[in-house]
Amino acid sequence: MSEAVLTPAEIVVVGAGMVAHRFVENLIATAETPIHVTVIGDEARHPYDRTGISGLLSSATPEALELDRSVFEDFRVRFVADDRVLRIDRGARTVMTRARRIVGYDSLVLATGSYAGSGGIDGSDLRGCFGYRTLDDVQRLERFAHRRRHELRRPLRGAVIGDGPLAIEAAGALQLLGVAPVVVQHSDRLTSATAVSEARGFSFAGLLEARGVALRAGSQVARVAADSSGAVGAVHLGDAVEPVDLVVLAVGVRPRDELARNASIGVDPRGGIVVDESGTTSDPHVFAIGDVACVEGRPVHALAHGYAMPDVTAARILHANEMKPRRHLIASTTGALRPSMPVATGSRRVRALQAV
Ligand SMILES: Cc1cc2nc3c(=O)[nH]c(=O)nc-3n(C[C@H](O)[C@H](O)[C@H](O)COP(=O)(O)OP(=O)(O)OC[C@H]3O[C@@H](n4cnc5c(N)ncnc54)[C@H](O)[C@@H]3O)c2cc1C
Numbered sequence: 001m002s003e004a005v006l007t008p009a010e011i012v013v014v015g016a017g018m019v020a021h022r023f024v025e026n027l028i029a030t031a032e033t034p035i036h037v038t039v040i041g042d043e044a045r046h047p048y049d050r051t052g053i054s055g056l057l058s059s060a061t062p063e064a065l066e067l068d069r070s071v072f073e074d075f076r077v078r079f080v081a082d083d084r085v086l087r088i089d090r091g092a093r094t095v096m097t098r099a100r101r102i103v104g105y106d107s108l109v110l111a112t113g114s115y116a117g118s119g120g121i122d123g124s125d126l127r128g129c130f131g132y133r134t135l136d137d138v139q140r141l142e143r144f145a146h147r148r149r150h151e152l153r154r155p156l157r158g159a160v161i162g163d164g165p166l167a168i169e170a171a172g173a174l175q176l177l178g179v180a181p182v183v184v185q186h187s188d189r190l191t192s193a194t195a196v197s198e199a200r201g202f203s204f205a206g207l208l209e210a211r212g213v214a215l216r217a218g219s220q221v222a223r224v225a226a227d228s229s230g231a232v233g234a235v236h237l238g239d240a241v242e243p244v245d246l247v248v249l250a251v252g253v254r255p256r257d258e259l260a261r262n263a264s265i266g267v268d269p270r271g272g273i274v275v276d277e278s279g280t281t282s283d284p285h286v287f288a289i290g291d292v293a294c295v296e297g298r299p300v301h302a303l304a305h306g307y308a309m310p311d312v313t314a315a316r317i318l319h320a321n322e323m324k325p326r327r328h329l330i331a332s333t334t335g336a337l338r339p340s341m342p343v344a345t346g347s348r349r350v351r352a353l354q355a356v
Contacts, residue, residue, distance in 0.1 A: 008034035009033070009034070009035050009317075009321035010036050010106045010107075011027065011036070011037045011105065011106065011107045011108075012038045012039075012095055012108050012109070013037060013038070013109045014095065014112055015040075015041060015042075015110065015111035015113055015290075015292075016043065016046075016047050016072075016079065017111060017290065017291075018067065019111050019113070019289050019291070019303075020039060020047065020111035020289075021067045021068075021071060021072075022311075023109060023314055024037055024072065024074075024077060025068070026310050026311050026314040027317070028074050030315070031318055032318075035076055036076055038077075038103050039072060039078070039080065040083055040085055040101075041079070041082075043081065043082070044082035045135065046066050046067070046072065047066070048065040048066050050133070050134075053134070053135055053137070054172060054173045054176070056135060056138050056142075080097075080101070084097060084098045085097050086098055086259075087263075088108065088262075088263040089263075090263055092104075093105055093108075107285055107287065107317045107320065107321065108287065109287045109289060109313065110259060110281075110286065111288070111290045112255075112256040113255075113290055114133070114253035114292065114301065115133075115253065115255075116249060116250070116251075118131070119251030121224060121249070122222070122223035122224065123223045123226070124224060126247075127231040127232065128148070128246040128247060129246070129249060130248050131248075132169070132170045132173070132250055138173070141173070141248070145158075145179055145246065148231070152245065155178070157179065157180045157182065157243065157245055158174045158179040158180070158181050158182075158244055158245060159183075159184050159235045159244040159246075160183045160184070160247075160250055161184050161235070161247060161249050161251055162185070162252065163183070164250075164252075166250040166253075167250040168211070171208065173248070179245070179246065182214040183208055183213055183216070184216045184221060184235060184242065185219060216240075219239070219240075221236070223235075223236050224247050232247050233245075253291065254271055255271045255291060256291075256292055257271060257272055260273045260286070260288065260292075265281045266282035268297060270294075270299075272292065272299045273293055275287070275288050275293045275294065277295070278313060278315075279310075287317065289306070289309040289310050290306040290310075293306075
């Protein structure tokens, strides 16, 4: 006897940041046909409000910054934390992770966000240099500042290299840690952020001054130098040396587009996965949303834009999967069906079963 079952469309999301969370929330709220969503994130926590990470240094707890947990706890969603997707096999329509999971997909959504850029500054890998992007970054910075103050037995000074809103935010974070900040603008590339701020009617220098933060404007950072212990000791500028005990790199952001690049999916020469207005990449089964996407030659890099994408992409994916007949005859009598090869999750498994 045969029985018809409705096979869920298998949707895999890489990255568990703010935009991925919004995407899944939208997907499960609007899906009218069965779906199964696997979200794989390389941070060891539930998605959180990245824009609020500095709050950890005042009153917030990591739990208070978490986004609505019920989204990833929905019965249609499987959340894999603390694992990283290393490779996409577009032929087999699978992704492979660091923990050697192989997950099949009908639609793949890349929501891998950005790296905090180091601007390729020499010495940016020294002990005492930090990015400013994740809750872990903030916790590491806090631990280092406490330890370093104890070791040196004097007040600390810290440099924030960069400009724009993130540099202002990082300088504020140092103040909350009791570290005296100096913001160092690095390279001509970054003056564009300052120019945008000033065109919008506020002055970068003025904002820093109002917060009691020193500014070294127009300085080319040659390198970050170590002290005798091997930790950060100074920032060397073209014309001077700033003695500092730690450095926060807020030198712009860089899309984490290497998965697409390695799978020969179209990437903009300046970075970011090229997508159309529905988030579709050069492969119709692969989508990109949020900071990693590049729409009409422009990177996204802001939530206002990033949050507009998931709704459109979710609708596009649901529509694409609704259009396909997804009814498969999968069972007849006991033991009649066996997979022809080791298989991953999802409806590709069913395709393999059908082939037997
Ligand atoms: C301190 C701070 C303040 C900010 N303030 C504002 C603001 O006021 N307004 C605004 O518009 N924007 C702000 N932003 C920017 C905003 O946070 C980003 O635009 C937003 O987080 C982008 O979301 P996303 O989901 O695309 O990427 P992300 O939030 O970066 O999430 C991507 C996730 O994917 C994971 N990942 C990457 N590669 C893999 C892989 N191969 N496998 C598994 N997981 C992977 C990453 O670890 C990360 O967890 C701020 C950013 C920071 C750091």
